[in-house]
Amino acid sequence: MCFVYRFETQFYSLPEIGSFLGAVSPHVVKGNTPPLDTCFHAVYHSCGYVRRILQLFTGLIDMELPLNSGMDVIFCNFTDFIFFVKRLTKHMCAHKIAIGNGGSDFMSGMADIAEEVGVSVSLVSKVLTGRMGKSSVRPELARRIKDCAGRMGYVPNITARSLVKKRRNVIGVFFQRYGQPGSGLVETVVCELSKALSERSQSLLLKFFSNREQFAECLKTAHRSVMDGVVMVGPFFFDPSPYMYALADKDIPLASLSDKAPCAGASNVGVSPVEVGRLAALHLIERGCRRIATFQTEFDSRRALGYRIVMEECGLSQIPELSMTTNGYGAGTAPQLIEELLDSGTAFDGVITCSDAQAAVVLRVLLSRGVRVPEEVKVIGVDNSPYCELCPVPLTSVSGRDDYRAAAAVRLLLRQIDGGAPESVSVEPVVVARESTRAL
Numbered sequence: 001m002c003f004v005y006r007f008e009t010q011f012y013s014l015p016e017i018g019s020f021l022g023a024v025s026p027h028v029v030k031g032n033t034p035p036l037d038t039c040f041h042a043v044y045h046s047c048g049y050v051r052r053i054l055q056l057f058t059g060l061i062d063m064e065l066p067l068n069s070g071m072d073v074i075f076c077n078f079t080d081f082i083f084f085v086k087r088l089t090k091h092m093c094a095h096k097i098a099i100g101n102g103g104s105d106f107m108s109g110m111a112d113i114a115e116e117v118g119v120s121v122s123l124v125s126k127v128l129t130g131r132m133g134k135s136s137v138r139p140e141l142a143r144r145i146k147d148c149a150g151r152m153g154y155v156p157n158i159t160a161r162s163l164v165k166k167r168r169n170v171i172g173v174f175f176q177r178y179g180q181p182g183s184g185l186v187e188t189v190v191c192e193l194s195k196a197l198s199e200r201s202q203s204l205l206l207k208f209f210s211n212r213e214q215f216a217e218c219l220k221t222a223h224r225s226v227m228d229g230v231v232m233v234g235p236f237f238f239d240p241s242p243y244m245y246a247l248a249d250k251d252i253p254l255a256s257l258s259d260k261a262p263c264a265g266a267s268n269v270g271v272s273p274v275e276v277g278r279l280a281a282l283h284l285i286e287r288g289c290r291r292i293a294t295f296q297t298e299f300d301s302r303r304a305l306g307y308r309i310v311m312e313e314c315g316l317s318q319i320p321e322l323s324m325t326t327n328g329y330g331a332g333t334a335p336q337l338i339e340e341l342l343d344s345g346t347a348f349d350g351v352i353t354c355s356d357a358q359a360a361v362v363l364r365v366l367l368s369r370g371v372r373v374p375e376e377v378k379v380i381g382v383d384n385s386p387y388c389e390l391c392p393v394p395l396t397s398v399s400g401r402d403d404y405r406a407a408a409a410v411r412l413l414l415r416q417i418d419g420g421a422p423e424s425v426s427v428e429p430v431v432v433a434r435e436s437t438r439a440l
Contacts, residue, residue, distance in 0.1 A: 176234025192406035255413035275308025289350030356381035
């Protein structure tokens with residue numbers, strides 16, 4: 001009986017041989033016959049290296065082997081096959097080449113990398129996992145460690161790491177949708193959370209909710225047997241604190257992306273609504289605006305407070321007729337409100353809206369009424385939506401830096417999972433200036 005295995009690809013990169021040995025080693029160690037339909041891929045750095053490898057098996061394989069095409073290797077019995085695998089394994093271990101898919105005993109480890117670079121295993125672990133804690137490392141040394149890991153074909157043993165630390169390597173993300181359609185806020189946060197978690201070898205379990213009942217259902221899935229921690233995202237149009245006891249009872253670390261932490265003991269990465277309003281007003285004032293119309297969801301909103309603070313600091317009077325209350329953050333009543341303001345004859349030279357959606361329709365109405373933007377009226381929105389660039393006059397907007405906040409929340413949560421204290425930070429919003437507020 002013959003065992004036939006085929007090397008199918010051209011020889012380009014060395015670590016693929018590790019996948020080959022990882023596939024067959026469990027069978028060899030147990031003394032079992034591997035499946036006859038197993039197909040292995042052996043790919044190398046150079047033809048010269050291929051020849052040196054094959055010279056090890058001249059007693060077993062006595063034939064000219066094409067180095068750039070597929071070939072069959074035939075073993076007359078299982079003993080010869082075991083000899084082949086063990087001999088190749090020994091050679092690769094001597095050259096510190098990774099074997100297997102993260103679970104093999106033969107794989108190059110952090111100790112090998114540390115020895116090669118001349119640093120501690122602890123430092124290698126911190127650099128490769130991205131968990132530096134309070135430690136620091138020179139950028140060039142970090143690059144050397146990562147380059148060495150890639151050269152050796154190092155693959156993190158996620159399963160072993162999770163067993164040692166009693167981790168699931170899964171983070172739950174409970175998300176209350178926010179932002180207007182087309183704002184891209186939800187997509188930005190989800191993608192950045194996924195990226196940040198993936199870089200740290202964590203998986204993401206995503207659930208959306210829109211009300212108290214759905215939020216309570218999300219919390220039922222939060223258990224240490226399922227996930228190591230939770231990231232909560234949303235403006236929370238209801239008070240979530242009564243539900244937080246469920247997480248506290250289960251001893252599940254929590255980080256949130258909200259204006260403030262939903263409960264004691266949680267990390268939070270927020271952005272101040274007051275600062276958003278202050279920054280928008282300051283941007284217009286610095287560009288010559290003195291009679292600024294504002295859209296707000298309620299008269300005493302925190303964004304409106306930021307606007308009033310700047311007006312007072314700059315010695316400008318607040319004109320009640322220029323303060324308009326909308327029915328939310330959507331376009332909604334915005335066109336009607338700006339039409340009524342234009343019809344009233346009340347002079348204004350700037351507009352601050354609650355969202356880019358409102359700013360876009362305000363811009364459309366102004367242009368349709370012959371008002372030149374930014375020459376006569378300057379317009380600024382909030383969210384820095386993708387369509388800001390596509391407006392007839394590219395729209396200036398205040399960004400809450402949701403991508404940065406998402407990545408920061410992951411860092412804070414993982415630090416908390418590792419035993420660190422919860423921490424709340426506030427991220428400074430930024431104005432992304434475009435044509436709609438250009439200084440003349």
